[in-house]
Amino acid sequence: MNDVARSVAKWAKIEPGRLAVVDEAAAITYGELDERANRWVAWLVRCGAAPGDGVLLLLPNRFEWIELLVAVNRANVLPYVLSTQLASIEVARIATETNAKVVITARSLNVGDQIGDLVANMPLAQLFVEDFADAARSIEPVKLKLTDTSSKMIVLFTSGTTGKPKGVIVPQSVFDLSLCDTDHIRNPQTHLLCRPLFFRAHLAAACSAIQEGNTVALSRHPSAGHWSALIERLNISLISLGPGDLLIWLQELEREGSGFPISLTQILTTGAPLTPMIRARLKPLIQGVRATDFYGTSEAGGIAMIDDSEWESKQGSCGKPMFFAKVTILDEQDRPLEAGLRGEICVGTHHLFTEYYRDPESTSAACAGEYRRTGDIGYFDEEGYLYVTGRKHDVIHCGGYCLHPQEVESVLRESDEVEEAVVVGRDGFAGSQEPIAFVLLRDRYRQDENATAGTKQALLTLCESRLAAYKVPADMIFVAELPRNAAGKADSRELLRRLSQEQGALTPKGGCS
Structure with missing residues (x-):
């Protein structure tokens, strides 16, 4: 990410008034971004974060995210990027395992006090982005010499919906593009990023936009x-x-x-x-x-x-x-x-x-x-x-056969009536499972109970015409909405939890044996 930090400094010098980052609450120019990033560096140093130390970034999308992206690179600290979907106890575990010196978060997440209680015995400084404006008034910006980016890493803890979060260690250099000047760069565009920046794809998109001198818009x-x-x-x-x-x-x-x-x-x-x-x-x-x-x-x-x-x-x-x-x-x-x-x-x-x-x-x-x-x-x-x-x-073990839910989901989505479909496995006899489909119908097909029953039968008939018998859903549950994880994907784990709660109300049609 050295190229990101250098690009910010370059545009701060060439065109300090160029808009760098914007969200619903603020707009930051490249000149302001460069200075504020250096003040973040000073605050990190004041809190005891030395080069090589770990810093946890637990943040929703907001303009300070880009400031910190530049600051952790300039401070030569090791950033651990955490999903805001992680539970406080998971964040505390990561803080303990990494021996991080600082956690930077937002009060709006309501996890700060919980994390503090869970890691009371370790010297972990907590910084809140909402406090930065007041702290920055008493902090002089610090400029540190950038080190070779090839030795720098970033750790992405973005999972957790399917079990214990895994940290994916990625070289910071993969986010550098080494671009040359073009008319496109001299005439900046604004790129709106809707997904959280703790996902690699969107973090990379932010880095790309900054290196091109464009404007990053973040949706809160x-x-x-x-x-x-x-x-x-x-x-x-x-x-x-x-x-x-x-x-x-x-x-x-x-x-x-x-x-x-x-x-x-x-x-x-x-x-x-x-x-x-x-x-x-x-x-x-x-x-x-x-x-x-x-x-x-x-x-x-x-x-x-x-x-x-x-x-x-x-x-x-x-x-x-x-x-x-x-x-x-x-x-x-x-x-x-x-x-x-x-x-x-x-x-x-x-x-x-x-x-x-x-x-x-x-x-x-x-x-x-x-x-x-x-x-x-x-x-x-x-x-x-x-x-x-x-x-x-992601396999359902059905009577000695294995089926991938996506195969069934693809057939269901062929219907004009289906908005989205998710198939999960319900435990049956002798360790076998049977496929259960959660179906979200399109608005105009969400009618009375009799019409829904007809739709259910039509969808089962569609599956029977396209799939082997063991792949046909044993039951179909219509939902008003589907739970989603931080990636915006349907949360199968949550659906399985609901299925276990409602299992007594379901009437299997047979299917697997």
């Missing part, structure tokens, strides 16, 4: 209304968001009968590939707007991409691998598979993570020679387009 609120308002107020041309966010936005636009703001020229989605249903609904609304669907992971960064011009001819594909990514499909014995055969998607790039934090067993398991395993199952077609069909460990 996961609301389509706030996004539209920001875009119109700031004349934003590019928005980056997750598939779940885009679906929420589409729903609102369809209810209002409106389109995207006229300044918008590019939509980027990251994380999981867009479903064919979302692509089909998006297509009529993006005249004059380029939509690009990125697929990647925290461990590997960007892997593949596809834009809207290819959606129709390559239904369900996440595109061809990016120019810097070498992607292969391996079987369970790590042998390369031919086109059309499904196996684990494995990636080799210069942007790979180095290891999992203090977890050599998981690190070793993720390695396949020069490649890293993604945990995703997929295949290539004859033209080299990649398809993701499920998660390696």
Whole structure:
């Protein structure tokens, strides 16, 4: 991230009044960003953070995030980036394991006092971004000499919805782009980032925008209304968001009968590939707007991409691998598979993570020679387009058979009545499971009870016509909304919890034995 810090200093000198960061509450120029980052450095030093020490960043999206991104690089400390979805006890555990010297958070998260109580016996200073303005008045900016970025690391603790959070150690250098001046850089654009910056894809997007001298707009609120308002107020041309966010936005636009703001020229989605249903609904609304669907992971960064011009001819594909990514499909014995055969998607790039934090067993398991395993199952077609069909460990064991939920979900989403579908496994007899579908219907199909019963039967009939008997949902539960994790994805773990609570009310139709 040295290039990020240098770019801030460069633009602060060349054009200090250029807008660098904006959110719903504040707007910061490059001149202000440069000075405030140096004051953050001084505050870190005052709190005892020396070069090499760990600093925990537990923050929602707000303008101070970008200041701290520059500050931790200049202070030569080791940043541990935490998901705001982590419980206080998980944050305390990470603080203890890393022996961090400082945790920087926001009072709005309401975790500060809890963390303090849990780590009372260790010298962990707590800084709140809301206190920075008062503290900065008594702090002189400190400029430290940047060290070689090749030795710097950043640790991303972004999971936790499927178990114990893992720290993904990534070289800071993967966020540096080494750009040259162009007309585009001299005429800045504003990039709106909707997903939290503790995700690698969005952190990388912020770094890219800053290195280009563009403006980063951060949304504090996961609301389509706030996004539209920001875009119109700031004349934003590019928005980056997750598939779940885009679906929420589409729903609102369809209810209002409106389109995207006229300044918008590019939509980027990251994380999981867009479903064919979302692509089909998006297509009529993006005249004059380029939509690009990125697929990647925290461990590997960007892997593949596809834009809207290819959606129709390559239904369900996440595109061809990016120019810097070498992607292969391996079987369970790590042998390369031919086109059309499904196996684990494995990636080799210069942007790979180095290891999992203090977890050599998981690190070793993720390695396949020069490649890293993604945990995703997929295949290539004859033209080299990649398809993701499920998660390696997201399997329902049904009567001696294994099924990937995404296969069933894809069939359900073919129906015009279905907004979204999530399939989970309910425990049955003798260790067997049966697939249960949670289905969110589109607004106009959420009718009376009799109509819903007819829809349920029609969807089961659709599954029976397309799937083997053991893959057909044993039951179908219609929901008013789906719980989501920090990535905007449907939270299967929460659905499983609800399923266990409601199990007595469900009537299985048979299915697995």
